[in-house]
Amino acid sequence: MSAGASEGANSGAIQVNGEVLDVQRTGKYFLMSVTAPGITERARPGQFVTVSMGGEESSMVLRRSFAIQGVQARGMYGGTLDFVVSPVGKGSQWLTKLRRHDPVNLVGPLGKPFTLPTKPVTCVLVGGGYGAAPLIMLAQALRERGCRVDTIIGASTEEKLYGGLELKRVSTSLTLATEDGTAGIRGRVTDCLIDTLNSSKVDVVYACGPMPMLASVAEECTMRKIFSQCSVEESMACGIGVCMTCVLPVIGEDGVTRMLRSCVEGPVFRGDRVRWADIGTIPEGTWGGERLRS
Amino acid sequence: MTRTIISTGKAAPESTFDLRTQLGSLELQSPVLTASGCAAAGRELDNYFDITAIGGIVTKSIMLAPRSGRATPRMAETPSGMLNSIGLQGPGVESFLETDLAWLQRRGARTIVSIAGGTADEFGKVAAKLRVAGGFDAIEVNISCPNVEDRGQVFACRADTSAQIIQTVRRNSDNKIPIFAKLSPDVTDIVEIATSVSQAGATGVSVINTLLGMVIDTQTMRPVLAGVTGGLSGPAIRPIAVRCIWQIRSALPNVPIIGMGGVRTGQDALEMVLAGANAISVGTSIFNDPGAPMRIQKELEQELRNRGFESLTQAISFAHREVSEAVIEDETGESKDESEPDWDFISE
Numbered sequence: 072m073s074a075g076a077s078e079g080a081n082s083g084a085i086q087v088n089g090e091v092l093d094v095q096r097t098g099k100y101f102l103m104s105v106t107a108p109g110i111t112e113r114a115r116p117g118q119f120v121t122v123s124m125g126g127e128e129s130s131m132v133l134r135r136s137f138a139i140q141g142v143q144a145r146g147m148y149g150g151t152l153d154f155v156v157s158p159v160g161k162g163s164q165w166l167t168k169l170r171r172h173d174p175v176n177l178v179g180p181l182g183k184p185f186t187l188p189t190k191p192v193t194c195v196l197v198g199g200g201y202g203a204a205p206l207i208m209l210a211q212a213l214r215e216r217g218c219r220v221d222t223i224i225g226a227s228t229e230e231k232l233y234g235g236l237e238l239k240r241v242s243t244s245l246t247l248a249t250e251d252g253t254a255g256i257r258g259r260v261t262d263c264l265i266d267t268l269n270s271s272k273v274d275v276v277y278a279c280g281p282m283p284m285l286a287s288v289a290e291e292c293t294m295r296k297i298f299s300q301c302s303v304e305e306s307m308a309c310g311i312g313v314c315m316t317c318v319l320p321v322i323g324e325d326g327v328t329r330m331l332r333s334c335v336e337g338p339v340f341r342g343d344r345v346r347w348a349d350i351g352t353i354p355e356g357t358w359g360g361e362r363l364r365s
Numbered sequence: 366m367t368r369t370i371i372s373t374g375k376a377a378p379e380s381t382f383d384l385r386t387q388l389g390s391l392e393l394q395s396p397v398l399t400a401s402g403c404a405a406a407g408r409e410l411d412n413y414f415d416i417t418a419i420g421g422i423v424t425k426s427i428m429l430a431p432r433s434g435r436a437t438p439r440m441a442e443t444p445s446g447m448l449n450s451i452g453l454q455g456p457g458v459e460s461f462l463e464t465d466l467a468w469l470q471r472r473g474a475r476t477i478v479s480i481a482g483g484t485a486d487e488f489g490k491v492a493a494k495l496r497v498a499g500g501f502d503a504i505e506v507n508i509s510c511p512n513v514e515d516r517g518q519v520f521a522c523r524a525d526t527s528a529q530i531i532q533t534v535r536r537n538s539d540n541k542i543p544i545f546a547k548l549s550p551d552v553t554d555i556v557e558i559a560t561s562v563s564q565a566g567a568t569g570v571s572v573i574n575t576l577l578g579m580v581i582d583t584q585t586m587r588p589v590l591a592g593v594t595g596g597l598s599g600p601a602i603r604p605i606a607v608r609c610i611w612q613i614r615s616a617l618p619n620v621p622i623i624g625m626g627g628v629r630t631g632q633d634a635l636e637m638v639l640a641g642a643n644a645i646s647v648g649t650s651i652f653n654d655p656g657a658p659m660r661i662q663k664e665l666e667q668e669l670r671n672r673g674f675e676s677l678t679q680a681i682s683f684a685h686r687e688v689s690e691a692v693i694e695d696e697t698g699e700s701k702d703e704s705e706p707d708w709d710f711i712s713e
Binding site: 083084085086123130131132133134176178305306307308309311312313314315316317318319329330335350351352353357358359360 | 402403404405409410412413425430431432433434435436437438439440442444445446447449451454455456457591599600649650651652653654655656
């Protein structure tokens with residue numbers, strides 16, 4: 072590693088050639104287990120990896136990013152890493168067709184992880200769809216610190232729920248919600264969250280899922296002055312902080328809104344800092360925004 | 366008449382291969398640079414390779430004031446390429462000098478600062494601030510960013526506006542500082558623009574910037590990019606870049622050219638060198654492989670060795686030679702006529 076690496080924005084991230092160990096279908100998604108020597112040892116809950124698509128002569132020039140669901144630092148394959156793939160595009164479909172021993176090129180661990188409480192506090196975890204994946208690793212870390220972990224996961228329908236079994240094992244309690252009522256409570260995760268926030272004392276809320284869900288979670292928490300951390304999913308080109316593609320408007324400690332990169336300044340943001348309603352725009356007053364509107 | 370000698374014999378030993386290149390008064394130890402807008406200011410990439418071991422870092426275009434850039438979505442993947450519509454997001458020149466350029470200086474990286482502006486006056490002011498600060502090796506003048514509010518601001522679309530910007534930057538810069546004009550391929554005659562900036566005081570040209578493109582989402586049936594149009598980059602545009610380099614080199618034999626546009630491998634870099642590039646910038650490939658500049662530098666060296674070149678310089682513009690002038694020297698030192706069928710200087 073170079074001398075200036077410690078000053079780098081992603082210090083600790085590396086690029087490695089790994090190997091597929093297992094591809095497992097789970098509902099609408101695929102759980103991929105890969106060897107990722109060097110990445111597993113460093114990975115923390117909320118971080119992600121990027122994977123190159125389609126092999127060497129691929130016409131897909133961009134990597135895809137995946138939240139880390141869990142790591143096994145040791146074992147017969149050295150470090151292994153799990154992530155979930157929703158096969159909705161050309162790249163993710165290619166990835167899920169890989170088989171055991173196929174090569175995968177990985178960069179990681181990337182991004183700012185969830186920050187963990189220093190005291191054994193009460194935490195609520197909210198996951199939407201495959202956004203539940205990184206909550207598995209997070210729940211484990213929180214339980215190791217003696218925290219109470221009440222997890223709520225939801226989706227439009229049962230087969231889009233993810234991680235129920237794993238989360239049940241690592242959480243203090245698990246609530247399921249589907250919009251069509253095919254599993255758990257009929258309704259949205261935010262309905263369950265509101266009930267929990269109204270009926271018990273919650274210290275911190277962690278969330279990962281679609282933007283509208285994160286916006287609601289953040290709003291409910293901010294209203295009640297409860298600290299929330301939301302992991303966003305923004306479309307990225309590089310994942311390492313150089314392309315400026317994955318930006319969203321975030322209010323800084325100085326009260327000024329800036330377009331921040333979700334890959335290096337996120338993907339985990341404080342819920343009360345993101346201007347959720349303004350994502351996809353350059354809101355009034357954004358640092359450096361005057362000229363574009365004039 | 367000059368005769369080009371291609372040796373098929375022993376190449377220089379591993380450690381001594383001469384990758385040096387000359388960009389006006391600036392000598393670089395390697396021709397491989399990062400492309401502006403694809404490497405930020407080098408800091409993130411330093412995690413993946415030693416940024417002081419390549420030719421240099423071309424920083425993301427900096428403007429006078431901080432700039433938020435365009436709304437999202439800013440990116441769409443396309444076949445062998447991508448569209449971007451970032452809109453020159455950046456901290457403004459003062460912050461750039463204090464933070465980014467200062468870091469590059471401490472790190473000891475060769476730095477080519479890319480500058481942008483909405484008017485000739487802004488270009489001039491940014492150049493003037495750079496002159497006061499110092500601590501960089503060359504300026505690349507981005508007169509061809511397609512992601513500006515007004516197509517009239519794509520100065521590189523016209524010879525006169527291109528020349529006007531370059532004159533202003535030249536006037537506000539140290540005489541010794543090489544200035545490269547970054548040109549757009551979206552023009553009728555790129556040679557006309559290259560000639561014009563060259564006469565206006567540019568040391569050389571950087572070709573090519575992205576091409577203006579567009580993608581429509583067939584589900585939503587709306588443009589994918591918030592900015593509607595964006596710049597197309599990646600391997601898809603490489604043949605256009607090679608053509609532009611070739612045309613400019615043919616017309617302007619002595620103007621330094623920094624070639625860029627979809628370079629993914631050392632072989633791609635070699636192609637641009639053969640077309641006439643004195644240096645090569647690696648851009649979109651960094652998004653796929655953060656270590657790409659270093660990998661491409663090593664691959665380029667190997668490609669040159671494989672063909673019997675003893676230095677990078679020998680290969681620059683080599684595709685322009687008249688084939689009838691090529692003479693192959695075999696291991697016995699005897700000259701062979703090029704009509705002999707067993708020549709082997711293209712070996713994979």
